[in-house]
Amino acid sequence: MAHEFVVPLFLGSGKPETADIALFGVCWDGTSSFKAGSRFAGFAVREASFGMEEFSFYQQQSLLDVKFCDYGDLFLPPGQKERVLADIESAVKEIRAKHQFPIAFGGEHLVALPLILAAYEEHPDLALIHFDAHADLRPDMWGDTLSHATIIGRAADRIGFENLFQFGIRSGSAEEWALMQRHKTGHPFTVDALREVLEQLGDRPIYLTLDMDVLDPSLYPGTGTPEPGGLSWDLLIAGLKLFKGRRLVGMDCLELAPHYDPSGVSAITMAKTLRELILLAAGRKR
Ligand code: MN
Numbered sequence: 221m222a223h224e225f226v227v228p229l230f231l232g233s234g235k236p237e238t239a240d241i242a243l244f245g246v247c248w249d250g251t252s253s254f255k256a257g258s259r260f261a262g263f264a265v266r267e268a269s270f271g272m273e274e275f276s277f278y279q280q281q282s283l284l285d286v287k288f289c290d291y292g293d294l295f296l297p298p299g300q301k302e303r304v305l306a307d308i309e310s311a312v313k314e315i316r317a318k319h320q321f322p323i324a325f326g327g328e329h330l331v332a333l334p335l336i337l338a339a340y341e342e343h344p345d346l347a348l349i350h351f352d353a354h355a356d357l358r359p360d361m362w363g364d365t366l367s368h369a370t371i372i373g374r375a376a377d378r379i380g381f382e383n384l385f386q387f388g389i390r391s392g393s394a395e396e397w398a399l400m401q402r403h404k405t406g407h408p409f410t411v412d413a414l415r416e417v418l419e420q421l422g423d424r425p426i427y428l429t430l431d432m433d434v435l436d437p438s439l440y441p442g443t444g445t446p447e448p449g450g451l452s453w454d455l456l457i458a459g460l461k462l463f464k465g466r467r468l469v470g471m472d473c474l475e476l477a478p479h480y481d482p483s484g485v486s487a488i489t490m491a492k493t494l495r496e497l498i499l500l501a502a503g504r505k506r
């Protein structure tokens with residue numbers, strides 16, 4: 221009798237050699253200022269993925285019809301921030317050099333910085349779309365300029381604030397509020413507002429960074445800094461569907477600290493969001 225040993229990778233993951241889309245975990249939480257624990261996202265999301273269908277009712281497409289692979293979690297030692305950011309940068313550059321579309325998931329938002337900047341290096345006309353409850357525009361957090369609370373500011377320093385489009389933001393400091401007003405980066409999270417921005421962007425390359433705490437904590441409590449007043453699942457899906465056929469060049473889906481949600485629904489919600497992101501990547505404009 222033949223036996224098959226199953227490596228617990230994301231549901232539907234195929235072979236890396238033939239993959240067009242590369243999923244990988246970046247599960248590190250070294251600057252979490254409140255409830256740490258997103259370093260544990262990888263296992264929780266992969267386990268949760270086994271409870272879902274490959275087929276998406278929302279996009280009428282199945283993961284089984286898409287060439288994607290899950291590389292597993294990048295090894296990111298606790299602490300050692302500079303090393304971690306450099307390792308993420310070299311990993312994502314290697315993936316991009318193979319012409320695979322990167323979708324990173326898991327940890328605190330700071331890990332998105334090298335992911336966004338790698339996309340920007342290839343696409344100097346990059347637009348950054350940011351879904352989050354928090355502005356993440358602080359100049360520093362307790363003197364540290366590189367943290368989950370400063371990541372979008374550091375990305376905007378490089379790509380330009382005029383190329384940043386923020387949705388769902390409902391928390392930040394007075395300084396962040398002023399920055400958002402000055403640069404007009406904030407938009408209401410409505411289907412109409414998002415559609416308008418995407419239409420303005422036309423064929424410009426888009427990087428989507430998705431901090432899952434943009435969702436309401438009643439749906440998604442498993443996160444480091446939950447913020448009441450967030451999105452419903454239906455609104456997130458309606459928003460994501462607008463990205464279909466757009467010129468996406470990279471995505472991430474972050475901030476799952478699974479142990480704060482003993483029901484497991486937060487991990488399931490991230491797994492299902494990743495299914496939608498993989499399908500969007502497959503249908504991207506090239
Ligand atoms: Mn964030």
Ligand code: MN
Binds near residue numbers: 353433445475
């Ligand atoms: Mn956030």
